Amino acid sequence: MLMNPIRLPFLCTLILGLSVAQGQTLQHLDSTAVRWAETITAEDLSNHLYILAADSMEGRETGKTGQRKAADYIAAQFQAMGLEPVNGSHFQEVPLKVSQLKGGLLDIAGNKMMFKDDFVPYPGIEVADVAAEAVFVGYGIQEGDWNDYAGLDVNGKVVVYMTGEPGSEEKGFVLSGTDEKSRWSRDPSVKRQLADSLGAKGVLIVSDEFATLRSRLVPWLSRERMRLDVDRKGEGTDLPTLLVSEDVLLRVTGWKSMKDVRKKWPKGKLKGTDLGKLELNLARIDDKVKAANVWGLLPGSDSTLSDEIVVLTSHYDHVGVDKEGLIYNGADDDGSGTVSLLENAQAWTAAAAAGNGPRRSVLFMAFVGEEKGLLGSEWYSDHPAFPLEKHVCDLNMDMVGRVDEAHADNDRYIYLIGSDKLSSELHDISEAVNAEHVGIDLDYTFNAPDDPNRFYYRSDHYNFAKHGIPVIFYFSGVHEDYHGPGDTPDKILYPKMSEIGRLVFLTSWEVANRDTKLVVDRVNDFPSDR
Numbered sequence: 319m320l321m322n323p324i325r326l327p328f329l330c331t332l333i334l335g336l337s338v339a340q341g342q343t344l345q346h347l348d349s350t351a352v353r354w355a356e357t358i359t360a361e362d363l364s365n366h367l368y369i370l371a372a373d374s375m376e377g378r379e380t381g382k383t384g385q386r387k388a389a390d391y392i393a394a395q396f397q398a399m400g401l402e403p404v405n406g407s408h409f410q411e412v413p414l415k416v417s418q419l420k421g422g423l424l425d426i427a428g429n430k431m432m433f434k435d436d437f438v439p440y441p442g443i444e445v446a447d448v449a450a451e452a453v454f455v456g457y458g459i460q461e462g463d464w465n466d467y468a469g470l471d472v473n474g475k476v477v478v479y480m481t482g483e484p485g486s487e488e489k490g491f492v493l494s495g496t497d498e499k500s501r502w503s504r505d506p507s508v509k510r511q512l513a514d515s516l517g518a519k520g521v522l523i524v525s526d527e528f529a530t531l532r533s534r535l536v537p538w539l540s541r542e543r544m545r546l547d548v549d550r551k552g553e554g555t556d557l558p559t560l561l562v563s564e565d566v567l568l569r570v571t572g573w574k575s576m577k578d579v580r581k582k583w584p585k586g587k588l589k590g591t592d593l594g595k596l597e598l599n600l601a602r603i604d605d606k607v608k609a610a611n612v613w614g615l616l617p618g619s620d621s622t623l624s625d626e627i628v629v630l631t632s633h634y635d636h637v638g639v640d641k642e643g644l645i646y647n648g649a650d651d652d653g654s655g656t657v658s659l660l661e662n663a664q665a666w667t668a669a670a671a672a673g674n675g676p677r678r679s680v681l682f683m684a685f686v687g688e689e690k691g692l693l694g695s696e697w698y699s700d701h702p703a704f705p706l707e708k709h710v711c712d713l714n715m716d717m718v719g720r721v722d723e724a725h726a727d728n729d730r731y732i733y734l735i736g737s738d739k740l741s742s743e744l745h746d747i748s749e750a751v752n753a754e755h756v757g758i759d760l761d762y763t764f765n766a767p768d769d770p771n772r773f774y775y776r777s778d779h780y781n782f783a784k785h786g787i788p789v790i791f792y793f794s795g796v797h798e799d800y801h802g803p804g805d806t807p808d809k810i811l812y813p814k815m816s817e818i819g820r821l822v823f824l825t826s827w828e829v830a831n832r833d834t835k836l837v838v839d840r841v842n843d844f845p846s847d848r
Contacts, residue, residue, distance in 0.1 A: 343750045346831035354669040358661040358819040360812035366657035371649035371807045379638025381607035392612045399667040401614025412697045413547040414607035421601040427594030440559035450519045452476045452596040456583045458509040473517030520558040528563040544690040611694045612684040620677035628830045629712045632659040633688030649807040654719030658819045676830035695778035711788040714779035719810040722795030731759035733793040741788035756821045
């Protein structure tokens with residue numbers, strides 16, 4: 319049996335939570351709140367999920383018919399519950415496009431390189447045709463006395479630089495003065511951002527790990543890629559960037575070896591920095607996609623607080639149908655979170671109809687395009703219906719219906735991610751709510767700063783957190799049917815889901831009714847998106 323690694327800490331937390339709750343951490347949870355929480359039932363969750371995860375929804379892939387059918391179902395439920403439309407609609411249109419690379423040719427001073435063989439696009443960056451002079455800038459670093467751009471005008475040009483930095487672990491690195499690499503090696507985006515700030519038109523990164531990177535990227539290069547259909551010019555995040563092998567640089571320049579280049583460049587001995595005319599021509603297809611987030615608002619009852627927004631979220635898209643016609647129903651990912659969102663909305667609207675509505679407004683949002691890169695929530699965070707500073711927190715439910723290997727003998731648990739990253743108050747409320755009213759195991763394994771899975775950055779709450787809005791990500795972990803055709807509604811643990819749904823509801827009840835907005839008292843440094 320694999321033991322829950324948080325079991326002992328949980329017992330301590332339970333005791334602490336009870337004492338904190340008794341010490342007035344919870345201001346507004348009473349029998350009324352619990353009564354409405356209990357309307358979140360396994361039966362209702364099941365009824366919704368057998369519709370949203372049915373074969374007729376065709377896997378709810380963003381931009382496909384099934385996704386639009388699912389959106390219509392969610393919107394109809396919001397409307398029937400009495401949630402108000404936002405900006406006149408229960409839909410927030412999200413402009414998307416699908417791009418697919420079919421091939422390409424890179425020409426540098428008459429030296430022709432082929433797509434996939436000699437160059438590949440930098441991961442996550444949309445590359446377009448480029449025509450400009452190319453200039454070699456060594457390591458592409460500018461810090462202190464070290465300036466690879468000294469005497470070079472790269473405005474309007476494509477800069478070509480090597481990965482890494484001067485020095486080595488054996489002899490020490492020049493910039494750090496130790497055997498530890500500097501930020502110029504740890505964060506690849508730093509060099510790209512510098513090039514962009516100096517007016518570069520594009521970037522070629524000469525990588526000593528090109529063969530390894532190429533083998534990882536090639537299977538994905540010709541697949542469709544979906545992204546927001548927006549002009550990011552000037553943001554510095556989408557500077558056209560290619561990865562090329564060291565052989566490409568040597569072929570273009572006639573230089574002897576990369577070892578020789580790394581030795582001579584710092585000494586200023588290399589000449590012929592200008593590499594000549596570079597032309598990149600790609601064969602690609604771009605199509606616009608119709609998709610929407612689904613939202614509904616429960617207005618707050620307190621005129622002094624109703625402009626503040628407590629947000630409950632999930633994503634309703636999944637990965638669709640494969641080439642063999644197998645439907646990926648996505649019952650857990652994230653049908654489970656979506657129906658939990660619906661049940662939370664039902665509980666809240668019923669409470670409001672009985673005169674027990676929230677003091678603050680509560681916004682319910684089902685996001686599209688999460689599986690394509692958190693696109694729906696990114697669009698909302700860039701185009702919010704309400705000022706971002708008025709958003710109190712986001713409680714996000716994604717995959718809350720199954721168990722993972724670490725909890726094979728205990729289904730009464732939930733992973734909490736992010737609860738303490740920005741607001742200690744939100745974390746304390748969550749702990750106290752669970753200790754006093756729910757009593758499931760709260761597992762913080764994936765909340766660790768060094769979590770290799772990086773789940774904190776992989777669901778829609780991230781697009782709130784990056785703007786300083788406190789979040790909690792509710793997650794049951796990955797299982798054998800993750801992103802597979804076996805993720806079906808018959809395998810969902812509905813009683814487990816109902817408990818998690820009640821935990822979310824009671825947490826939102828407390829936050830929505832407190833006298834003061836949640837304090838943001840912790841700083842969270844987010845890594846670069848690129």
